[in-house]
Amino acid sequence: MPRHKRQDSDLDMQAPWINTVNLTSTDQPIFSPNATTVSSSGLTRTGKANEQQRIAVSRESSMPASSASLPPAPGSDEGPTTLEAIMRFRGTRVKVKVTATHVSWKPLNPVGCCVDRRSLIIRVPFDEILSAALSKSTGCCRPRENSFAVYTFSRQGPSAPNTWRAEEYVLSGGSAEQVKEWVAAINGRVQLIRDRPRSLLVFINPYAGARRARHIWEREVLPVFQRARIQVHAVDTTKQDHAREHVEYMKAEELAAFQGVVAVGGDGLFQEVVSGLLARRARGDSAAWRIRVGHIPAGSTDAVAYTLHGSRSATTAALHIALGDRMSLDAGRIETHGSPGGAAAGGGGGGGGRGTPGGVSPQRHFVCMASYGFMGDVMRVSEQLRCLGPGRYDVTGALQYLRLASYRVAVSYREAHSTTSDVQQLCTAQCQVCRMAGIAIDNAGTAFARPSVAAVAAVAPPSANPAGIASATASPAVPSIAIPNSNPGSTVATPRGGAGGGGGGSPVGASATPSSIATHRYHFPASTTAAAGASFPVSTASSCSSGSAAVDSTPVTALPATPASSAAAAGAAPAAAGTGIDGSPGCFFRTSSPSRQASSLPQNQQQQQSPEKIATQSQPAVGGAANGAAASRASSMKAEPGGGGGRPAAPLPSGAAAAASGGSGEEGWTRVEGEFVSIMCVITPCRSDKSKRGVIPNGHLSDGRMYLVLVSRCSHLAFLRFLIRMATRGLTDRCLPFVRVIPVTGVRVSPQPGGHTLGGCLFDAAAPESNWNVDGELLYDNHVAINVVRGAVEVFARGVETHHGGGSSSSCVPIIRANTGSSVGGNGGGSGGAVA
Numbered sequence: 001m002p003r004h005k006r007q008d009s010d011l012d013m014q015a016p017w018i019n020t021v022n023l024t025s026t027d028q029p030i031f032s033p034n035a036t037t038v039s040s041s042g043l044t045r046t047g048k049a050n051e052q053q054r055i056a057v058s059r060e061s062s063m064p065a066s067s068a069s070l071p072p073a074p075g076s077d078e079g080p081t082t083l084e085a086i087m088r089f090r091g092t093r094v095k096v097k098v099t100a101t102h103v104s105w106k107p108l109n110p111v112g113c114c115v116d117r118r119s120l121i122i123r124v125p126f127d128e129i130l131s132a133a134l135s136k137s138t139g140c141c142r143p144r145e146n147s148f149a150v151y152t153f154s155r156q157g158p159s160a161p162n163t164w165r166a167e168e169y170v171l172s173g174g175s176a177e178q179v180k181e182w183v184a185a186i187n188g189r190v191q192l193i194r195d196r197p198r199s200l201l202v203f204i205n206p207y208a209g210a211r212r213a214r215h216i217w218e219r220e221v222l223p224v225f226q227r228a229r230i231q232v233h234a235v236d237t238t239k240q241d242h243a244r245e246h247v248e249y250m251k252a253e254e255l256a257a258f259q260g261v262v263a264v265g266g267d268g269l270f271q272e273v274v275s276g277l278l279a280r281r282a283r284g285d286s287a288a289w290r291i292r293v294g295h296i297p298a299g300s301t302d303a304v305a306y307t308l309h310g311s312r313s314a315t316t317a318a319l320h321i322a323l324g325d326r327m328s329l330d331a332g333r334i335e336t337h338g339s340p341g342g343a344a345a346g347g348g349g350g351g352g353g354r355g356t357p358g359g360v361s362p363q364r365h366f367v368c369m370a371s372y373g374f375m376g377d378v379m380r381v382s383e384q385l386r387c388l389g390p391g392r393y394d395v396t397g398a399l400q401y402l403r404l405a406s407y408r409v410a411v412s413y414r415e416a417h418s419t420t421s422d423v424q425q426l427c428t429a430q431c432q433v434c435r436m437a438g439i440a441i442d443n444a445g446t447a448f449a450r451p452s453v454a455a456v457a458a459v460a461p462p463s464a465n466p467a468g469i470a471s472a473t474a475s476p477a478v479p480s481i482a483i484p485n486s487n488p489g490s491t492v493a494t495p496r497g498g499a500g501g502g503g504g505g506s507p508v509g510a511s512a513t514p515s516s517i518a519t520h521r522y523h524f525p526a527s528t529t530a531a532a533g534a535s536f537p538v539s540t541a542s543s544c545s546s547g548s549a550a551v552d553s554t555p556v557t558a559l560p561a562t563p564a565s566s567a568a569a570a571g572a573a574p575a576a577a578g579t580g581i582d583g584s585p586g587c588f589f590r591t592s593s594p595s596r597q598a599s600s601l602p603q604n605q606q607q608q609q610s611p612e613k614i615a616t617q618s619q620p621a622v623g624g625a626a627n628g629a630a631a632s633r634a635s636s637m638k639a640e641p642g643g644g645g646g647r648p649a650a651p652l653p654s655g656a657a658a659a660a661s662g663g664s665g666e667e668g669w670t671r672v673e674g675e676f677v678s679i680m681c682v683i684t685p686c687r688s689d690k691s692k693r694g695v696i697p698n699g700h701l702s703d704g705r706m707y708l709v710l711v712s713r714c715s716h717l718a719f720l721r722f723l724i725r726m727a728t729r730g731l732t733d734r735c736l737p738f739v740r741v742i743p744v745t746g747v748r749v750s751p752q753p754g755g756h757t758l759g760g761c762l763f764d765a766a767a768p769e770s771n772w773n774v775d776g777e778l779l780y781d782n783h784v785a786i787n788v789v790r791g792a793v794e795v796f797a798r799g800v801e802t803h804h805g806g807g808s809s810s811s812c813v814p815i816i817r818a819n820t821g822s823s824v825g826g827n828g829g830g831s832g833g834a835v836a
């Protein structure tokens with residue numbers, strides 16, 4: 001057999017050297033300061049440490065050109081050099097070193113003027129190495145024999161620091177024995193790194209994007225996984241919801257065999273995997289907690305991968321997975337619950353298995369954005385034009401721009417705490433905002449930092465897990481808002497779902513009445529972000545005045561959601577304590593119509609004043625009475641013609657009044673009603689090719705907040721400015737006079753009677769309402785409640801890195817290695833990492 005053939009097979013060998021190296025004595029563990037005790041014979045007691053020991057020993061016994069345990073360089077924190085040898089790299093003699101943290105080499109002698117010396121100076125930390133293997137490469141300047149490859153990656157430099165490419169550095173040693181020794185040493189160290197996945201379940205959507213998912217998988221991803229010695233179980237999806245159902249209903253022991261689930265496709269496929277995992281967790285399956293999710297971008301938009309990695313490169317995403325990156329990611333949970341019969345309007349009778357027998361409010365999760373209005377319209381039409389491929393979004397975007405419909409909607413939101421530093425700090429790999437948010441909430445009762453099964457059960461539909469409800473009630477730390485199911489017949493229908501009639505849907509049913517569900521709420525201080533923009537005629541007042549974040553453990557009655565129940569509560573309520581208008585503390589506040597408000601506005605805002613009406617209230621929610629009072633006050637204020645506070649008002653149409661009570665009757669909730677071109681809930685920065693900095697550049701991956709973006713009815717020119725702003729610089733509060741960006745933790749949206757207005761030349765009578773576009777998937781019920789689930793899933797990602805220059809492969813700022821072990825600076829990082 002030719003030599004290189006034999007070397008080929010070495011790639012798949014799992015540390016063959018372990019049982020063959022002759023052990024001699026040594027007195028210290030070499031590769032990890034935390035290694036286990038070394039016995040007098042030089043043998044360590046655990047398998048893991050055994051490897052270390054053998055590596056340590058082997059370097060003494062068989063390295064002709066090696067020098068053992070050199071003293072650390074002055075000022076070095078990398079420990080002693082454990083291996084050293086003279087080898088050849090790209091035809092040049094180099095001195096190669098292995099320390100506790102990295103492998104490095106540099107030329108021994110001055111190189112010729114035609115050779116870039118910097119390209120020969122390489123330093124690769126172990127946690128950036130996939131593996132080492134006897135080299136199978138042959139080439140004009142690569143020796144066939146006695147060489148080995150170090151598989152790692154490099155960053156593309158300042159222009160695209162977050163786009164990585166796989167690298168293979170080939171070093172040739174003096175003898176076959178020496179080369180094997182080095183391969184063993186490097187692999188032994190790499191295997192000590194925690195959290196590297198060993199086995200992955202992979203879903204490939206062959207129809208995603210430009211239908212290149214299979215190609216991308218085979219050409220770009222599989223080679224990386226092979227280099228990292230990851231076993232894969234790949235499944236081609238055959239229908240919509242295939243991945244979700246597979247993940248949700250596969251046996252627990254089967255799932256437990258994997259460290260992660262990877263979606264090769266678009267955002268929709270990723271969302272399916274997340275939904276499947278969360279559904280398992282809601283059922284109390286603890287195995288689902290340790291499963292990480294990865295996204296290989298092969299879809300049309302790929303906002304998830306772009307947001308997580310700052311790049312849309314499939315190789316980059318594969319490398320993040322292979323390196324075992326780990327971080328928590330917030331998800332938005334969107335529940336439909338409002339429109340009688342509306343949920344079924346999408347057809348499909350259950351959307352390929354997403355139906356919910358028993359009429360439980362169906363849930364969807366998103367990790368980028370849920371949007372109603374413009375984006376929903378774009379998605380609805382583009383789903384019918386999938387034959388155009390990814391370009392369909394441009395076509396339908398242009399059509400919807402011409403149409404420019406605005407929709408009458410009531411929005412209630414619960415504002416989140418934010419500080420000036422929060423809104424100035426970008427979410428990068430070492431994001432302090434996300435970290436501090438976790439700490440703050442941990443201190444407040446370990447509520448969100450790592451949601452317990454009970455916490456998830458508490459947000460599940462009531463009868464799905466009665467025990468979960470009990471847990472939530474008993475634990476004051478669970479900050480969930482229970483959404484009563486007011487629409488027993490509601491289902492989510494999906495565009496391509498078959499007439500499933502609910503088959504395969506979540507096996508839950510609703511039996512508890514809203515009032516039986518005890519919930520607990522956070523109280524956050526008033527938003528300084530909102531306060532900073534005082535010229536916008538929207539009240540920043542809310543009941544969030546309790547100072548630092550704290551958990552209110554007082555059970556409160558779940559909100560009435562139906563117009564009927566809200567109206568009843570309103571009628572029974574005594575007057576509430578809201579006083580003062582336009583700046584008066586703690587009371588209702590409303591904006592007047594553009595013409596009435598104009599005199600009190602700055603010049604630029606007079607031109608394009610939004611028509612929405614705002615009602616907030618700040619008195620504590622004490623159940624239906626307060627809610628009703630708030631509703632009744634809000635109703636009268638909204639109908640009041642003068643725009644000032646406290647004056648008598650004509651009653652609103654019944655629909656509007658009912659909607660007011662549903663949202664504003666609770667402490668900390670603000671209600672907005674108006675005509676909007678677009679409503680978006682953005683939970684992460686939401687980066688994509690179309691918005692490279694992100695829709696919300698200051699959004700965070702795991703801070704427990706999302707951003708409510710309200711775009712009021714405006715002219716075509718104004719909306720074009722909005723689109724350009726979103727694509728180039730991203731959105732901030734009041735970046736345009738008709739745009740609000742509000743950090744929130746909960747949102748409820750109800751389309752209002754009055755339907756929509758077409759601002760443009762295209763008439764679309766079939767769409768009096770828009771649709772929710774949830775990370776690229778359509779929802780067919782427009783009455784929704786959206787909440788943040790902090791740290792809902794763990795993903796194979798580290799966040800966007802900040803480039804700091806430098807010439808080697810590691811040219812970015814150091815990353816918090818939450819996923820790596822011991823000497824690489826790891827700080828632990830959750831569960832699941834297995835060391836072979």
Ligand SMILES: Nc1ncnc2c1ncn2[C@@H]1O[C@H](COP(=O)(O)OP(=O)(O)OP(=O)(O)O)[C@@H](O)[C@H]1O
Binds near residue numbers: 240264266298
């Ligand atoms: N084999 C299949 N046939 C039909 N639909 C599928 C199949 N596999 C997955 N799907 C569904 O197709 C939808 C779109 O898939 P996906 O998100 O992967 O691609 P995309 O829409 O082109 O990309 P993006 O979401 O980034 O725009 C998802 O709802 C997914 O559930």
